[in-house]
Amino acid sequence: MNTPFQFTVLSPQEKIDWLRLARTELIGPKTFFETLKKYYNPTQALEALPDLLSKKYPKKNLKIPSIQDIQQELEQHDKLKADLIAFVEPEYPEILRHIADPPPVISVLGNRHLLQKHALAIVGARNASLNGKKFAEKLARELGDYGYQIISGLARGIDTSVHVGSLSSGTIAVLAGGIDHIYPYENTDLYYKIAEQGLIIAESPFGTIPQASFFPRRNRIISGLSLGVIIIEAAKQSGSLVTARFALEQGREVFAVPGSPMDPRSYGTNKLIREGATLIQNSDDVLSSVESFIKIQPPLQGQKENPYSQEISLLNNKNDEQTHHILLNLLSSSPIGVDEIIRECHFSMSEVMLALLELELAGRIQRYPGGQVSLKG
Incomplete structure (x- = not known):
């Protein structure tokens, strides 16, 4: 997304106004930024919003969150030791700013500095095979140890294995619901480990229970934060294929692990490969492809790597x-x-x-x- 916005740390009142606009019913990312561009700042946009909403939705009585509503959400974040980062604030990940319809605000819990590292996403089937889960955990561990931030969606199956494998390198979990809502519940322990050792991100307001329609929105963030997306096992209607589609639209690399045509969970990955995704069988396959345009300086022997020293090296020959x-x-x-x-x-x-x-x-x-x-x- 190309934006004329000035990037700055919002004052407490500016942040409240920003959140009131972002949390208004039926104001999605696209409408949010269109409104903000028209009225220059959230305060002026809020003043014009009642008239705009009445014209656009004459039969609906849409409620704009009050200052007290937003203050309560901020207090809930403080209690959880989480924070809210607005699109214009310096800590908002730069790579996410450039996708179509980026989140106006994200909730974060954990080590937010991880947002500044180069990242790769690994996603796949919820009903994953044992071999698929083992491969996902091993791949995530190796890529994380090499220096890439590993992102997934905290779902059952492949996602869970990905987070387990990359815990030591600081994994990132992107949630479909609010930052406080753990789903699936069986990943409660993993959620708290990620909050302590990595980072949890959510676009939905605090307390939001995830619904089916929220997961595609979550998937665009997973791909949007990443240089590339790796798919491990995906059936014909798998949500992982939605993530792959977003990745292509966002100009990200798509990798897929091939599988037996006799296994329905291989349908999606094999199809992606036929359509041009990069076939991978190990971490070296990923690294050789990604490093064609990303230069990561490995630490010298005995020297601890600085995780914030990685830079994109654009081709220029x-x-x-x-x-x-x-x-x-x-x-x-x-x-x-x-x-x-x-x-x-x-x-x-x-x-x-x-x-x-x-x-x-x-x-x-x-x-x-x-x-x-x-x-x-």
Whole structure:
């Protein structure tokens, strides 16, 4: 998301106004930012909101949270030792700012400094096989030990194994409900371990019980925080495939672990591979792909790694300039699917995704929902 907002630490009153606007019924991320751009700050937006809502939803009596409502939520966060980070505040993860419809505010519990590290997401089936769970735990541990932050969704199956494997390196769990609502309940102990050793993130207000419709929103954050998403076991209707779709739309790398065609849990991963996802069988497969555009300096022997010293190293040689030139020539002011670009230019999926990310950061292209891009007007 391209934004004209000034990034600053909000005053207590500014934060209350920001949260009142964000927590108003039917004000999703898209409407939130459209309203804020029109009225410049949340205070002015709140003053205009009753009239806007009455025109847009004439048959609904939508309630704007009171100052007391927001103060109560802030107190609940304080009691849990959690915090709320607004989109404009410095601690909000930069990588998340650039997705379509980013969360206006996120709740965080744990080590928020982990948000500044390069991250990879690993997700998969809830009814995972034993081998799938073992592989997920091993992969998460190895990638975490190498220096990547590991993100998942605290669900049963693969997600649980991912968090267990990356606890020692500081795993991140993204919840569908409120920051205080542990789901599934069987992961209560794991939740508290992550809060102590890693980080828990939620977009929904405090006390929100997760509903089925909340999980796709959660999934866009999982992929949005990550450089790439790894899928381990996914049936035909798996929510992990939703995460993979968001990853593609956000210009992230998608990895998939192949499986037996006799196992329904392999349908989704095998399909992703047929469609261009990178096939992986171990952590080296992931690292060799990701490190083609991310340079991580490993610590010297006996020297403790500084987890905040990792930097993105954008490609800048002549071959990469040629790639940019070819892609720009394929684009116009009308949006086109990334899959069509890949077919036309004959570059690999990872090469195209990297080049598009660089062009987006340079302000040359515009992304749209559905994995489409165009030249920026």
